[in-house]
Amino acid sequence: MSLRTTRKLNNGTEIPAIGLGVYKAEAGEEVYQAVKSALELGYRHIDTASLYGNEEGVGQAIKDSDVPREEIFVTTKVWNDEQGYEKTKAAFTHSLERLQMDYVDLYLVHWPVPGKFKETYQALEEIYRDGKAKAIGVSNFEPHHLEELLETAEVKPVVNQVELHPQLQQQAVREFCDKHNILVEAWAPLGKARYFDHEVLQKLANKYNKKPSQIIVRWQYQSGIITIPKSVHKERQRENVDIFDFELTEQDMNAMKTIDANNRLGAHPDEFDYGV
Ligand SMILES: NC(=O)C1=CN([C@@H]2O[C@H](COP(=O)(O)OP(=O)(O)OC[C@H]3O[C@@H](n4cnc5c(N)ncnc54)[C@H](OP(=O)(O)O)[C@@H]3O)[C@@H](O)[C@H]2O)C=CC1
Numbered sequence: 133m134s135l136r137t138t139r140k141l142n143n144g145t146e147i148p149a150i151g152l153g154v155y156k157a158e159a160g161e162e163v164y165q166a167v168k169s170a171l172e173l174g175y176r177h178i179d180t181a182s183l184y185g186n187e188e189g190v191g192q193a194i195k196d197s198d199v200p201r202e203e204i205f206v207t208t209k210v211w212n213d214e215q216g217y218e219k220t221k222a223a224f225t226h227s228l229e230r231l232q233m234d235y236v237d238l239y240l241v242h243w244p245v246p247g248k249f250k251e252t253y254q255a256l257e258e259i260y261r262d263g264k265a266k267a268i269g270v271s272n273f274e275p276h277h278l279e280e281l282l283e284t285a286e287v288k289p290v291v292n293q294v295e296l297h298p299q300l301q302q303q304a305v306r307e308f309c310d311k312h313n314i315l316v317e318a319w320a321p322l323g324k325a326r327y328f329d330h331e332v333l334q335k336l337a338n339k340y341n342k343k344p345s346q347i348i349v350r351w352q353y354q355s356g357i358i359t360i361p362k363s364v365h366k367e368r369q370r371e372n373v374d375i376f377d378f379e380l381t382e383q384d385m386n387a388m389k390t391i392d393a394n395n396r397l398g399a400h401p402d403e404f405d406y407g408v
């Protein structure tokens with residue numbers, strides 16, 4: 133088990149179980165250094181988005197690294213104001229140009245924009261068929277959005293990336309996705325570092341001589357959830373993924389369940405201000 137450990141996606145391709153998120157890593161030097169250091173540490177999965185404004189730096193760091201492109205899993209996403217069939221295709225081309233790549237490993241519909249996400253997804257299907265995205269998926273989809281999408285989708289989404297951390301365990305989304313063989317990916321997996329002092333996390337951290345962040349990442353890893361903790365600091369990047377030398381017991385996993393508090397740090401997908 134290592135940062136190279138992958139999970140199988142429903143189209144037969146593989147995704148590294150742990151990646152680096154780069155939301156709020158500033159365009160230019162900050163994101164460049166963050167991706168560079170992560171690759172040096174062995175990360176092989178980077179999660180960006182057109183919204184983050186930093187695809188250029190991600191692409192440049194990958195291009196300049198010694199790691200072959202095909203060994204790195206790159207995700208990007210189509211933002212809400214780029215949705216619609218033609219606009220999505222154009223947005224994808226722009227993402228590829230910024231990334232300086234001829235394909236991405238995963239392209240996601242960032243949010244289920246009402247009235248638009250199905251058409252947007254059709255553009256993703258075409259991009260997938262053209263081989264320019266090795267896999268396609270969604271983000272911030274509630275079960276009812278997935279149900280609607282699956283009525284007409286010809287290519288099943290491989291993942292649903294949702295806010296998921298100990299205080300928001302997303303049981304309903306996980307059950308739906310498990311049933312449909314869609315992997316769940318956690319955004320804000322560390323709860324944005326806002327409650328590392330939680331007593332259960334502290335207790336488990338003391339038990340294993342680990343940090344609360346490591347307990348969280350290990351919990352996601354053992355739960356079969358893809359996780360993409362963000363840090364622009366190399367020491368934290370190293371720390372967050374130093375999770376392969378211990379195992380949470382069933383009792384520990386049950387203790388983790390007690391942290392769930394329906395504490396959403398971002399918007400609920402049904403209440404998000406889509407501006408449409
Ligand atoms: N699909 C979607 O709608 C969304 C997707 N995402 C994706 O998910 C990724 C992760 O989510 P994100 O919102 O970044 O939140 P995270 O839960 O990953 O937390 C990131 C925050 O925690 C800090 N941090 C990281 N490691 C440590 C540590 N060991 N000790 C103390 N602080 C730490 C980081 O600061 P620092 O960098 O200074 O170390 C940063 O402020 C994003 O980067 C993005 O790729 C995020 C939001 C929405």
Ligand SMILES: O=C1CO[C@H](CO)[C@@H](O)[C@@H]1O
Binds near residue numbers: 155181183242398399
């Ligand atoms: O990826 C994202 C980063 O965070 C933003 C603000 O919370 C989200 O809206 C967006 O989905």
